[in-house]
Amino acid sequence: MRKVIVGIDIGGTKVAGGLVTPHGRLVKSSIVPTHAEQGFKGSYSQIVNLIESLIQDAGGKEKIIGIGMCAPGPINPKLGSVINPPNLPGWRNVQLERKIHRHFRLPAKVENDANAAGLAEALFGAAAGYRDVFYVTVSTGIGTGIIINRRIYHGKNGVAGEGGHISIDYRSPYRCGCGTLGCIEALAAGPGMARRARVKLEQEHTLPTLLRQMSSGHLSRITSKMIQEAALAHDPFAQSIIDETGFFLGVWLAGMITLLDPEAIVIGGGVSQIGRPLFKKIRETIPQYTINRRFAVKTPILPAKLQKNVGIYGAAALFQLAGEEAEKD
C-alpha cells in the first residue's frame, strides 16, 4: 500500500491541503476558504472538512502516515498548539495537534510556516541533499527556518529561527512591528521596501521615477510589486531600492553564515521573485560582511523551488522522516 502524508497550510484567507508521498510528490491538492471572519468554529471546521475530503480521496488505497499542518506563528511546536495568530481571530492557545489527532485518530503535527517551508526545501526542494540549511522567505514579512541535520531547530521555547527580527542597524529610523529598530524585516520585506521608496521620494520631490505615475502621485500606494515592475522597466530609482534590499539581505545573511556556517541558504517568498538583480547584490554583499569569507563565497545561495505549494509540502515534510522509516518496512 502506498504511503501518503496529509499536508495542510492554514492561512488567513485560504486553507490549502494535499496528499504528499514520503518522497515529496504532491499527488492531490485542494483549496478552501478559511472563513476566518466566522471565528474559531468556522475556520476550524473548514480545516477538518478539508482533511476529511483528502482522506476520502486517499480512499483506503493509500496508507496515511500522518497529518501535518502549518500556520503563521506564533506556534508552540513542542505543545502542538497555535498561540494567537493575528490573521485567525478567535484562535487562542488552540491545542491543534491534539484536537486533530483525536478527531482523525492519526498522528498530527503543527509547525510555524517558515520552519515547515525550510524543512520542505531541505528535504525535497532547492536544498535537497543538504542537511544544514538556513531558509528565508521574504514577502510581507521575513520568516526563517534553521534546519540542522534535516530537522527543524526549535530552541528552548520553540521560538528559535525568528531570524527576520534580528537588527542589522540599531539606530535605524525604521521600527519593526515587533518593536525592534532596524530588524531585517523592517528594512527588506515588501512593506519595508515600499516604505524606503516612499520616504526617499517624499524627501526628494524632484527625483524622477516611474513610481510617481504608477502610484498616481499617492506615494503611500507604492508596493514592492510596483518597485519590481518599475525596475524591470529600467527605472533607476526602483533599481536602487532593489539594490539596497539586496545589500540589507546580504549584510544580514553574512551574519547568519558567520554564526551558523550552513551548507546552503534558500531564499523564497514573493520578494525573492525579483530574481537575478536581487540575488546578485546579495551574493556580492555577503563576503564583505563575514569573517568566514573563504567559506561564505562557496555557500550556495539558492532560490526556493517549491513556490506556491510550499506550505503543503512543508506541512507534509513534518512526517517525511517518519515516512522514510515506514518505507523501509
Next chain:
Amino acid sequence: MRKVIVGIDIGGTKVAGGLVTPHGRLVKSSIVPTHAEQGFKGSYSQIVNLIESLIQDAGGKEKIIGIGMCAPGPINPKLGSVINPPNLPGWRNVQLERKIHRHFRLPAKVENDANAAGLAEALFGAAAGYRDVFYVTVSTGIGTGIIINRRIYHGKNGVAGEGGHISIDYRSPYRCGCGTLGCIEALAAGPGMARRARVKLEQEHTLPTLLRQMSSGHLSRITSKMIQEAALAHDPFAQSIIDETGFFLGVWLAGMITLLDPEAIVIGGGVSQIGRPLFKKIRETIPQYTINRRFAVKTPILPAKLQKNVGIYGAAALFQLAGEEAEKD
C-alpha cells in the same frame, strides 16, 4: 581506577595544562611558556613536554581517557588541525590531533578556544544543567560558542559560532580586523571600547574625565581596564562608555535569542569582569531588540564561572561525554 582527562590550553605566551575528572574537577595543573618565538618546533615541544609531565603526574594510578587541546582559531575541528594562528608563528595546517595521538597513543581532540570554553561552562560551569547554551567571551576579541544538546555546533566547515563578527551596524565608522563594518567585536571588545572612548575625547576636547590623567594625556594609551577603573571611581564619561558597551552587547544578544532561543547565555572574558553595571545594561537592552520578549526576559544571562582555568576545563570537556560513558562501565 579513577578516570582523568588531560586538558591543554595553547596560548601565544603560555601553555596551561591540567588533569580534569569527567565530573569537571581540576586535580592537577601546570603552566609552561609557549616559546612561540622559537617557531613550530619550539612551541610544539613545549606542548608535548607538558602533556608528558601531566601523564607522569597521573602516574599509572589514573586512567587517561584522552588529551583535549584548545587554541585560538582558526582551527578545523573536523580535521583536528590548527590552520594559521596569528600568535603561533610557524604553525601552518598542523595536524595537531593526529600528531599528539600518534605520539602518546591516546585519543586526542583539538578545538577553537571559545567553543571549548562554551562547552566547559555548559557542562560544569555557570550553565551546568542546561543543554542549549550560547557562550560569549569578551576580552581583546569577542569569541562565541554555540552548544546544542551539550555538544559544540560546528556548521558545515567547522567555522560556525563566530558570532563576534556579526555586524549590528552596517554603517558603523568602526571596521573590524575581519573586514566587517560594525561587527560586535569592533564595537564592544576591549580595544573597541578603548577606541570609542578615544574618538569621543578627541572630538570633545573639554569633556572632563579621569581618563585624561590616567593616560597622561595620551588618549591612545586608554585601555578597557582604565575605563573600568575610572568607572569604579564614578567617572561619568567612563560609565557612559561601559553603558554603551552593555547596550551594544544587548542589541547583539537580543538577535542571538531571536535566532537561537537558547536556554542560557554565559558571558566570560576580561571585559565581563566589569560585572554588575555591564550586565545590568545588557539585561535592560535585550527585551528592546527581540521579538521573543516574553521568553527573552526569562533567559538567564550568566557571568562565566570557570575564569582563568577555563581553557583547561574547555580542552578537557571535549572528552567529558566520553568520560561519562566510561564511568558507566
